Amino acid sequence: MFLNVNIRWGANIWGLARPLRFIRLNSQSRWLDRQSNDYYTREAKVQNLRSRAAFKLMEIDDKFHFFNKDKTQRVLDLGFAPGAWSQVARQRVGPQGMVLGVDILPCDPPRGVHSIQANILSAKTQELVRLYFSRYFQLYKNDELHKHHGYFQDGLEDELHNIRDTETYREIFDSSLITNKTDKYPVDVVISDMYECWPQTTGFWNNLTNLAYYRMANTSGVAVRDHYQSIDLGDAALVTAIDLLKPQGNFVCKLYTGKEDKLFEKRLRKVFQQVNRFKPDSSRNESKEIYFVGLRKKALIDKLDVFMS
Numbered sequence: 172m173f174l175n176v177n178i179r180w181g182a183n184i185w186g187l188a189r190p191l192r193f194i195r196l197n198s199q200s201r202w203l204d205r206q207s208n209d210y211y212t213r214e215a216k217v218q219n220l221r222s223r224a225a226f227k228l229m230e231i232d233d234k235f236h237f238f239n240k241d242k243t244q245r246v247l248d249l250g251f252a253p254g255a256w257s258q259v260a261r262q263r264v265g266p267q268g269m270v271l272g273v274d275i276l277p278c279d280p281p282r283g284v285h286s287i288q289a290n291i292l293s294a295k296t297q298e299l300v301r302l303y304f305s306r307y308f309q310l311y312k313n314d315e316l317h318k319h320h321g322y323f324q325d326g327l328e329d330e331l332h333n334i335r336d337t338e339t340y341r342e343i344f345d346s347s348l349i350t351n352k353t354d355k356y357p358v359d360v361v362i363s364d365m366y367e368c369w370p371q372t373t374g375f376w377n378n379l380t381n382l383a384y385y386r387m388a389n390t391s392g393v394a395v396r397d398h399y400q401s402i403d404l405g406d407a408a409l410v411t412a413i414d415l416l417k418p419q420g421n422f423v424c425k426l427y428t429g430k431e432d433k434l435f436e437k438r439l440r441k442v443f444q445q446v447n448r449f450k451p452d453s454s455r456n457e458s459k460e461i462y463f464v465g466l467r468k469k470a471l472i473d474k475l476d477v478f479m480s
């Protein structure tokens with residue numbers, strides 16, 4: 172059904188704003204009602220988890236077992252805010268593991284997790300992730316770096332300035348030099364729940380210079396748009412996995428389902444030995460989200476072949 176509105180700018184716009192605000196408040200209160208009646212939301216509060224999303228990752232791991240307390244695993248959580256998946260990863264990798272969250276929005280990471288406020292679509296983000304997991308520049312151990320809200324990048328520019336000229340730095344970033352200092356694939360598990368942001372509770376965009384909150388992909392309710400935007404973020408997560416994930420490493424990625432699922436799945440099959448599609452019980456029936464799980468990354472991957480055919 173189309174709403175036929177004849178807008179004369181200036182004259183009628185404020186008249187239109189009122190009903191629109193009413194519609195928004197109505198959908199907000201429906202969302203609040205649904206939240207307060209929801210088992211997983213209540214349970215998340217009881218268990219001190221940052222959101223109900225935690226239960227989705229628990230269910231996915233209960234089925235596919237990609238976290239392992241016995242190995243020292245390094246986990247990269249893409250779009251980690253507010254941090255429920257990072258909490259689950261932290262618990263499931265055990266004390267020796269490392270968890271790094273990346274989010275375009277600023278967010279205090281959960282206990283035992285470090286974070287970078289960065290856009291996954293930027294090449295610099297990979298550099299930061301690589302340095303974080305590097306055994307030779309253990310920046311995460313330096314208190315100076317996380318004294319402000321745990322943000323790893325505080326002071327990072329100074330550190331980068333000091334180390335960019337060193338031989339070790341060159342070895343870490345020069346993939347043609349395979350030495351025992353080079354950790355070409357520093358990550359064991361990549362998890363990506365990238366999509367809509369958590370509700371803004373204070374004016375934190377004062378911290379941002381690039382108006383990330385406006386530029387990000389927010390779920391619009393228009394299925395086609397949400398689907399294509401989530402495919403873009405899924406592809407960004409897949410590129411990150413191709414570049415940083417160890418052979419035999421594992422990958423979890425949320426997607427809003429639609430026409431291109433099959434193509435995304437085909438790309439995943441070129442990177443992982445086993446690919447599964449999964450809808451956890453804790454994901455609402457009416458939600459279009461599904462989760463792809465890629466197990467055991469292949470050793471040789473041709474990125475062009477993954478994305479071109």
Ligand SMILES: C[S@@+](CC[C@H](N)C(=O)[O-])C[C@H]1O[C@@H](n2cnc3c(N)ncnc32)[C@H](O)[C@@H]1O
Binds near residue numbers: 249273364367368
């Ligand atoms: C649904 S939330 C993630 C919830 C999280 N898994 C949890 O359990 O708390 C999606 C997140 O993706 C982030 N995001 C979206 N686009 C991004 C991008 N290009 N780079 C980094 N983070 C992004 C958003 O800021 C948002 O916080």
